[in-house]
Amino acid sequence: MARRSHVQTTLNGETVEFLCEPRQSLLEVLRDELHLTGAKEGCNNGNCGACSVILDGRLVNSCLVLGVEAEGKSVETIEGLADPDKLHPIQDAFLENAALQCGICTPGFIMSAKALLDQNPNPTEHEVRYWLAGNLCRCTGYDKIVRAVLDAAAAE
Amino acid sequence: MLENKDYKVIGTRPIRHDGVDKVTGRALYGADFQAAGLLHGRVLRSPHAHARIISIDTSRAEALPGVKGVVTAKDLPDPGDKIADLGEGAVNLKYLCDNILASDKALYKGHAVAAVAATNPHIAEEACTRIDVTYEVLPPVLEVRQAMEPDAPLLHDHIRTTSLGETAEEPSNVASHIQHKLGDPEKGFAEADVIIEREFVTGTVHQGYIEPHNATAHYNQDGQLTIWCSTQGAFTVREQVAEILQYPISKIKVVPMEIGGGFGGKISVYIKPVAALLAKKTGKPVKVLMNRADVFEGTGPTPASFIRVKMGATHEGKITAAEGYLAFEAGAYPGSPVGPGAMCIFAPYNIENVIIDGYDVVVNKPKTAPYRAPGAPNAAFGSETVVDELAEKLGIDPLEIRLLNAAKAGDRRADGPIHPRIGCIETVEAAKAHPHYTAPNGKKHHGRGVASGYWFNIGLESSVTINVNSDGTINLIEGSTDIGGTRASIAMQAAEVLGIPAESVNPSVVDTDSVGYTAVTGGSRTTYATGYAAYEAAQDVKQQLIARAAKLWEVDEANVQFADGEFSSINGKEEQISFRDLCGRLGETGGPVVGSGTVNPGGAGGAYATHVVDVAVDAETGKVDILRYTAVQDAGKAIHPSYVEGQIQGGAVQGIGWALNEEYIYNAEGEMTNASFLDYRMPTCLDLPMIDAVIVEVPNPGHPYGVRGVGEVPIVPPMAAIANAIYDAIGVRMTELPMSPDRLLKAMGKI
Numbered sequence: 065m066a067r068r069s070h071v072q073t074t075l076n077g078e079t080v081e082f083l084c085e086p087r088q089s090l091l092e093v094l095r096d097e098l099h100l101t102g103a104k105e106g107c108n109n110g111n112c113g114a115c116s117v118i119l120d121g122r123l124v125n126s127c128l129v130l131g132v133e134a135e136g137k138s139v140e141t142i143e144g145l146a147d148p149d150k151l152h153p154i155q156d157a158f159l160e161n162a163a164l165q166c167g168i169c170t171p172g173f174i175m176s177a178k179a180l181l182d183q184n185p186n187p188t189e190h191e192v193r194y195w196l197a198g199n200l201c202r203c204t205g206y207d208k209i210v211r212a213v214l215d216a217a218a219a220e
Numbered sequence: 221m222l223e224n225k226d227y228k229v230i231g232t233r234p235i236r237h238d239g240v241d242k243v244t245g246r247a248l249y250g251a252d253f254q255a256a257g258l259l260h261g262r263v264l265r266s267p268h269a270h271a272r273i274i275s276i277d278t279s280r281a282e283a284l285p286g287v288k289g290v291v292t293a294k295d296l297p298d299p300g301d302k303i304a305d306l307g308e309g310a311v312n313l314k315y316l317c318d319n320i321l322a323s324d325k326a327l328y329k330g331h332a333v334a335a336v337a338a339t340n341p342h343i344a345e346e347a348c349t350r351i352d353v354t355y356e357v358l359p360p361v362l363e364v365r366q367a368m369e370p371d372a373p374l375l376h377d378h379i380r381t382t383s384l385g386e387t388a389e390e391p392s393n394v395a396s397h398i399q400h401k402l403g404d405p406e407k408g409f410a411e412a413d414v415i416i417e418r419e420f421v422t423g424t425v426h427q428g429y430i431e432p433h434n435a436t437a438h439y440n441q442d443g444q445l446t447i448w449c450s451t452q453g454a455f456t457v458r459e460q461v462a463e464i465l466q467y468p469i470s471k472i473k474v475v476p477m478e479i480g481g482g483f484g485g486k487i488s489v490y491i492k493p494v495a496a497l498l499a500k501k502t503g504k505p506v507k508v509l510m511n512r513a514d515v516f517e518g519t520g521p522t523p524a525s526f527i528r529v530k531m532g533a534t535h536e537g538k539i540t541a542a543e544g545y546l547a548f549e550a551g552a553y554p555g556s557p558v559g560p561g562a563m564c565i566f567a568p569y570n571i572e573n574v575i576i577d578g579y580d581v582v583v584n585k586p587k588t589a590p591y592r593a594p595g596a597p598n599a600a601f602g603s604e605t606v607v608d609e610l611a612e613k614l615g616i617d618p619l620e621i622r623l624l625n626a627a628k629a630g631d632r633r634a635d636g637p638i639h640p641r642i643g644c645i646e647t648v649e650a651a652k653a654h655p656h657y658t659a660p661n662g663k664k665h666h667g668r669g670v671a672s673g674y675w676f677n678i679g680l681e682s683s684v685t686i687n688v689n690s691d692g693t694i695n696l697i698e699g700s701t702d703i704g705g706t707r708a709s710i711a712m713q714a715a716e717v718l719g720i721p722a723e724s725v726n727p728s729v730v731d732t733d734s735v736g737y738t739a740v741t742g743g744s745r746t747t748y749a750t751g752y753a754a755y756e757a758a759q760d761v762k763q764q765l766i767a768r769a770a771k772l773w774e775v776d777e778a779n780v781q782f783a784d785g786e787f788s789s790i791n792g793k794e795e796q797i798s799f800r801d802l803c804g805r806l807g808e809t810g811g812p813v814v815g816s817g818t819v820n821p822g823g824a825g826g827a828y829a830t831h832v833v834d835v836a837v838d839a840e841t842g843k844v845d846i847l848r849y850t851a852v853q854d855a856g857k858a859i860h861p862s863y864v865e866g867q868i869q870g871g872a873v874q875g876i877g878w879a880l881n882e883e884y885i886y887n888a889e890g891e892m893t894n895a896s897f898l899d900y901r902m903p904t905c906l907d908l909p910m911i912d913a914v915i916v917e918v919p920n921p922g923h924p925y926g927v928r929g930v931g932e933v934p935i936v937p938p939m940a941a942i943a944n945a946i947y948d949a950i951g952v953r954m955t956e957l958p959m960s961p962d963r964l965l966k967a968m969g970k971i
Binding site: 085103111112141158159165166209 | 235236240242245254427428429430432480482511705862867870873896897903911913
């Protein structure tokens with residue numbers, strides 16, 4: 065086994081330390097070392113977006129980032145989105161719009177939508193579709209997801 | 221009795237019960253399962269499409285530090301000649317076992333040949349590269365017509381074609397031939413003024429669920445085997461694992477975790493028995509995960525097919541005869557969905573003279589698995605394109621010719637059954653009345669197409685238990701894994717009976733030790749059959765509570781009535797108590813109330829859909845854009861309309877992908893060259909417009925609320941509808957799927 069590296073990062077606003085092998089992706093670290101399984105592995109090569117997290121304000125596929133790259137950075141995952149007593153407006157909009165079926169892609173879509181609305185609070189339908197094109201959903205045909213993101217933008 | 225009753229819960233759109241868990245990342249899917257001492261398993265797969273396995277040497281892998289166990293087909297019990305019936309018809313157990321771990325031959329690239337358990341997944345992967353397999357590579361058979369040739373290489377020496385009850389002498393790749401015949405097709409074609417005959421080819425496509433297969437298994441020292449996994453049916457996993465491992469079902473518990481999509485592809489087991497073998501060998505819990513390439517290459521896609529359709533009609537538009545020839549690739553072992561394809565191909569029409577031949581053919585590709593209305597989309601691509609061409613030749617509107625010939629209650633389907641009350645006519649009429657159908661659409665290279673589709677739906681067994689809580693809520697225990705909102709649609713049916721809000725039902729999907737037998741979440745059966753069981757369980761609760769109220773009031777049970785959530789006494793003493801208050805008095809009236817419902821309903825009621833699509837064809841690149849899409853479907857009764865719309869939209873979009881982009885691309889050696897989500901191109905949201913889902917409600921007499929299954933039929937019409945729209949746009953009939961840019965350019969004579 066390769067020697068494990070010590071990494072200190074900010075995860076959902078809290079300082080976190082972990083050990084990881086240099087070959088472990090951030091997705092593996094989140095899931096297997098930190099037991100945050102909200103980010104999902106759908107393809108492990110950046111094609112499906114199910115593992116989307118926000119790294120220093122930028123949307124990334126966590127399967128394409130190494131765990132050691134989180135050193136000194138800030139990571140936002142689905143687990144950090146809601147307040148203790150209420151959901152984030154995007155989460156509410158997904159529920160109100162029935163924008164999920166099996167739900168496996170949902171955390172990734174919600175993180176992508178958050179990254180979009182953080183920089184463009186009032187997107188057009190086309191902008192939403194363009195921004196979310198890196199996230200695959202096989203259940204919904206995207207109709208209700210796009211509506212949910214537009215609703216969340218209107219609500220925020 | 222079923223016409224638009226005034227329901228309180230049914231037809232509303234409550235937040236799904238599992239929603240918060242799924243938008244916060246808390247919901248636990250199969251791969252999220254953790255256990256102390258967990259080992260990680262990986263599967264070694266054949267690099268060859270067709271090869272004899274001469275030897276497997278695992279010693280170098282076993283010597284790698286961190287490796288705790290290696291298994292091959294030798295670790296599986298000898299299946300002998302046993303035939304197993306696992307609810308989808310009889311299957312040869314050796315096929316099932318060989319598909320889990322190949323014994324004598326690897327029959328497709330990606331076929332599992334060995335597996336490793338190690339202390340972490342990277343070591344397991346590395347160990348797989350140290351397993352030395354000696355193969356004798358054989359020529360692959362990669363296409364159904366090639367496989368049917370008399371001199372084609374044989375996959376199995378012992379398969380002999382069974383044709384209409386007779387078994388042939390010589391071995392063949394054609395496992396079976398079925399035929400349905402109605403009336404006198406020859407006479408029917410003689411009566412026709414116009415006859416259209418065309419041949420169609422469809423490619424191999426995958427369900428494309430985002431969550432790869434997963435399984436964690438553990439054996440206790442007392443021999444109790446537990447499997448945590450994502451599956452469409454925990455009980456079918458239990459049955460398959462019991463058969464493959466020859467282990468008693470009473471010793472197996474299957475725990476269904478949340479499931480990340482299935483569409484039919486998570487019914488057959490692949491790595492679940494492998495995880496069990498590794499767990500047995502190591503004495504530790506073992507988690508086996510597939511990667512995306514494993515999913516494409518090692519699990520069942522839906523078949524490529526060759527289809528010939530011939531239909532004849534009179535000048536007035538009456539279809540007088542139809543002939544269908546369907547040859548389906550089963551993959552490595554017999555069992556393609558050619559049967560359902562043959563059942564559905566002409567089912568939107570009442571045709572007096574029909575002949576349908578279906579062939580189940582083995583090829584060196586993964587054993588096919590169900591995919592949303594399995595077989596019907598392939599078939600409808602052929603038949604619905606030919607109907608469009610008939611309409612064109614006759615100068616009749618394409619929806620009008622469908623109305624002229626539409627199937628209705630009392631008509632006979634070519635494979636035998638008489639239609640009960642169905643909504644075929646209603647969906648075509650709704651499509652015709654929709655503003656989309658008459659909207660202007662005259663730009664150059666723009667076109668509009670329509671197509672209809674049918675899926676029969678299934679019933680099968682379901683069990684539900686309801687535990688009544690003292691605060692007037694209920695816990696609903698079910699065995700149907702929730703793949704798209706069925707906790708809600710099942711809970712709502714119980715809530716309607718008991719006069720309580722959907723939010724007062726707490727539904728739980730539980731393991732095989734904790735609920736009665738429940739068949740798969742598939743066949744569009746869950747809201748129908750498990751919902752029916754929930755209705756029965758709620759009726760049981762209601763009857764028991766009526767008895768409690770009678771006891772409380774010292775009146776006869778017959779004098780207690782229940783309406784709008786209130787029990788009241790009639791004929792004499794005037795008494796009233798709410799459902800909630802009575803639930804608070806169970807202790808004093810005899811103890812807890814538990815209701816149960818079990819069903820195996822026969823009246824599933826078929827579903828019809830008619831789709832309208834506008835496309836734009838880029839004449840330079842051959843790319844087809846979907847401009848507008850309207851999908852009309854008979855839902856019987858939409859319990860939760862949002863999730864019915866979701867099924868319609870999702871099915872239509874899977875069909876759009878199948879129509880325009882998706883296919884397994886093979887090289888001459890039989891290797892899939894596009895086994896990733898980058899190269900196997902499923903639709904993204906940027907490829908699509910909104911999908912207008914129109915729900916028609918023709919109640920199904922076979923369900924207390926009129927429910928019809930809705931999940932599958934929406935994938936049936938899109939391919940033909942889009943082909944017909946492309947014809948309208950550029951004047952070329954597309955007969956091969958997918959209608960990708962290269963095929964469009966060829967069709968337009970540009971390359």
